[in-house]
Amino acid sequence: MAEQDQQLQLPITMPVAHVHGLPMMEMPQDLYIPPDALEVVLSTFQGPLDLLLYLIRKHNLDVLDIPMAQLTQQYMGYIELMQNNRLELAAEYLLMAAVLIEIKSRMLLPRPPKVGDEESTEDPRAELMRKLLEYEQMKLAAHQLNELPQAGRDFELVQVLIERTVVERLPNVSVEELRNAWLMLLARAKVNANHKVRRDELSVREQMTKVLRQLRDADYVTFESLFEHEASIPMLVVTFIAILELAKETLIEITQTEALGNIYVRTCRAITLE
């Protein structure tokens, strides 16, 4: 590397000095030159590769046989313009300047005799060519990618409201859960030891509810109307027991004003209201 550096210094007057002159980018603001069209152009370059590609395309240079002297000269011209305009010059630009000069100088050297090692005879520009082509490929890909219709920019996604007013979800309850809840209670109340719940008792309870419900909307009803005509005999019995049970729990009052007269049933609430 040291040898190469020495050789580099000869043809270069300005840029090498600037390679190590990075602090100049932090010059005080009062030296700032107002931006002009050039700045706009220069600032659009994505980096040294982009700038090199631009120069190659602009001057119709052959990527596969880059005239290094011409390209390096062009590149240095732009670097100088950038620096004169106080454009923030990324270190990569200066590094690329060094690379270009290195390639140029290597091309000036006589080719070493073939030693059978292919790599040593490689064109000094090969790596730069490869990088330029790969970058250009991605640059074009980025351009094409940007041309694809993009959600939110070139088309909209459909947004239809879901009617949420009916989504209030209510828990479902199964018979098993109800039974388990009841069993929990029984277990807790320790009533299971001497309390036997009979199946038919539920029918009586259900019938008690039915009778009360009938009485809810009327002051009183006749005793007979509490029995459904088409009901089975067991159902009639259950209804009768239910009425007696309601009377026992003083939930209803059964009255008969005269012997063999109508029997009326009313709730105790109805009585109180009188």
Added chain:
Amino acid sequence: MSEPVEPSPLSEAVVAKQHVATATQVVVSDQSVDVVLLKRIFEAALFSSQEPLSVTELKRLSDAEIDTPFVEKMLAQIAEKYADSGVELNRVASGWRFRSRPELQVHLDKLNPQKPPRYSRAVMETLAIIAYRQPVTRGDIEDIRGVNVSPQVLKTLEARSWIEVIGTRDTPGKPELFATTQQLLDDLNLRSLSELPALSEMGNLLDQSNAGGN
């Protein structure tokens, strides 16, 4: 843009005559409105907008000047077009928007199966007591559960139409008597309360009661 704009059939393009009257002048403008294209633009806008679109906003979508009756006619046609689809055009306070049909919601819920909500133990035990011991007062329920019954619990069950007040007990304070409803039987797929599981085999009960805990 990669896709070409399809030309819309000319046959359906109509001429919208519009009279715009201002304080000082009457402007009569004859502008050809491509109705087919405009309808598609309206659809696209209504389908993709986050918010309902007002008639004013919809007017802005047209290059030619159009008036409110014209916009409303277009909206009516769009609504009609979607009459038998899964979405419907809706007018709300701030404008027009599409929404999924409410009656399909139950199906859409399958996409995001939330765990079905569960009733608290207090609700379940209260319901069990009312089912097995009806008619009962709140005091009865508290006696059996051994704790206070919050009004919220009874409200929950009443809101579900699973219980109702069927009278009062003739004791001081006239406490309300609760019973279960036909709705509960329907929801449990029972014909009668007597189809509730019988609790006769005590041996099983104790085992089950342990298993049924929270």
Added chain:
Amino acid sequence: MSEPVEPSPLSEAVVAKQHVATATQVVVSDQSVDVVLLKRIFEAALFSSQEPLSVTELKRLSDAEIDTPFVEKMLAQIAEKYADSGVELNRVASGWRFRSRPELQVHLDKLNPQKPPRYSRAVMETLAIIAYRQPVTRGDIEDIRGVNVSPQVLKTLEARSWIEVIGTRDTPGKPELFATTQQLLDDLNLRSLSELPALSEMGNLLDQSNAGGN
């Protein structure tokens, strides 16, 4: 539910025959699928879902078991139905979804004058490198672009959910490996990475007429 579900014409109800084969048995189920209702459910789901819906998700919307060809036939019918409307049904990487037609965007933009900004070249080049060379590290990207990649560029792409870290490379410093996401494909209306624009052949790049200048 406030509105009753309209009964669908029986004439259009079909019987979906399905053969479900498992390792040990073959179950043949004959289930009547209400095609009209199911199509409306599909529409409602596709219109209201935030994300594209996969065929698997669509199957879940049916009470009866339906197979993939059946779902695809329904989707084709729905796509056909909207062929001349302002929206279109698309298949993208993560499933099926509706979008507004790109050719109408110029009209829709009138509602929202602020267009989302186009991404800078730095962002798009970084995205291209990740898309075509994935998985890549930040170092790989810098190698190709010849400049530092600012953290802001990667953050922009990550915020859009277009790229993500899918692991680290087993080299000193364990650099993160970036790859593109399904969201990118969805947003570009693509089904897979293979639908990305083909890379220019290196040979074409040598042709100077192909210069993609600034």
